[in-house]
Amino acid sequence: MSCSRRLHDDSESDDESVVSLPPFSAPPSSRGSRSSYDMSMRSASPTPSVWSMTSSIRAQAFRQEYGRGLNNYSEVYRLPADDEELDRLNQQHEMFVEVMGKYPPCLAEIMQDDVPGETKACLDLGCGSGAWIMELAREYPRCLAVAVDLVPMQSLTMPDNCRSEVDDINLGLEHFYGDFNVVHARLISSGIKDYMALIDQISRVxxxxxxxxxxxxxxHVYDHMPDGNHRRCDLPTSHIAAPWVARWMVFACMAVRNAGGHPDAATHLRQWVTSHPALENVVYHDYWIPVSPHAIFNDFQKHVGARMRDDILSFLKSGRPLLLGSGVPEQIVNELQRNAELELRTAARAQYVRVQRVYCRKKIS
Structure with missing residues (x-):
């Protein structure tokens, strides 16, 4: 399907169509605001915690907002933590494993039982569904695996060597200093107020x-360029028009920033890690993941694009509380979502999301 497919019968083209909605002006940022709970409500880490998702725990951990279950402890992270979202994250995990593999090559060496008296320990920050940390715990049954998130991990099949802790990592990781051989974090920047400081905290853990x-x-979304220099779609929130997925993502970026998150952290990961005095052997990868199975992509890209399309279709629903809570009128959210869904389902544009990954080792001295 060509990129000029109309998304409205009365529109002139994808790039020129403007819906009949008033312009939207973003509210001022609340960046730097504190979490909605204090230090006394943190998990009693590092005491092992076993959670049974009783109705009382669910009521304490979740709040209902715009029809979705959000965590009840942090005003910064405003994406859902309900069953529908955990389903999305499980599918997303499988896609990422396909694209980039499960672990960095050096993980197997690190996890060897080669230090007398030391139990290898792994920490997953912002674990989401827990897919990554539970797989690791099963593959390394002699290690200790700790999953940290704003809500209890809800799996009924959690390995015996894995525990779930409820915490806001914005409050610091001092209670974990020197405790872990591996620290993993994936797509958590929307809930992190100071990502550079988090990297320093991880280095101490x-x-x-x-x-x-x-x-x-x-x-952000990137338009495909034949030379590989894919072009970022920098779009204003004052103009409600195609390209729709890219426009929706710009609104999401604005909403994350206004809630106090750090949506552009990916852009700085490599520099922050490389410049940290305690870290070395830095490996950096860019992954350009198609947002749909567009006709110009090869078979593998189409396969991954179909999986990413399904992920984003679900993300459009997950993001409603984020956008609505940031003050975007429901009429605009509905228009963005409806047209973005059509753009994805028809694979109307050759576009990517850019995932940036860094792994490294802590210096021995």
Missing amino acids: LRPAGLMDIMEFDF
């Missing part, structure tokens, strides 16, 4: 020669 593995995306 790691044991000597430990592994940090972090991955983020920048809340």
Whole structure:
């Protein structure tokens, strides 16, 4: 399908169509605001915690907002943590494993039982559905695996060597200093107020020669360019028009920033990690993941594009509380979502999201 397909019968083209909605002006940012709870409500880390998702715990951990279940502890992270979202994250995890593999190559070496008296330990920050940390716990049953998120991990099949802790990592990781051989974080920038400070915290959590593995995306969509220099769609929120997925993502970026998150952290990961004095052996990868199975892509790209399309279709629903809570009128959110869904389902544009990943080791001395 050509990129000029009309999304409205009365529009002139994808690039020129403007819906009959008033312009939207973003509200001022609340960046730097504190989380909605204090230090006394943190998990009693590092005491093992076993959660049974009773109705009382669910009521304490979640709040209903715009028809979705959000965490009840942080005003910064405003994406859902309900069953529908956890389903999306599980599917997303499988796609990422297909694209980039499960672990950095050095993880197997790090996890060897080669230090007398030391139990290898792995930490997953912002674990989401827990897919990554539970797989690791099963593959390394002698290690200790700790999953941290704003809500309890809800799996009924959690391995015995894995525990779930409820915490806001914006409050610091001092209680974990020197405890872990591996620290993993994936797509958590929307809930992090100071990502550079988080990298420093992770460096202190790691044991000597430990592994940090972090991955983020920048809340933008990129147009395909034949020379590989794919062009970022920098669009204003004052203009409600195609390209729709890219426009929706710009609104999401604005909403994350206004809630106090760090949506552009991906852009700086490499520099922050490379310049940190305690870290070395930095490996950086760019992954250009198609947003749909457009006709110009090869078979593998189409396969991954179909999976990413399904992920974004679900993300459009997950993002409603984020956009509505930031003050975007429901009429605009509905228009953005409806047209973005059509753009994705018809694979109307050859576009990507850019995922940036950095892994490195902590210096021995």
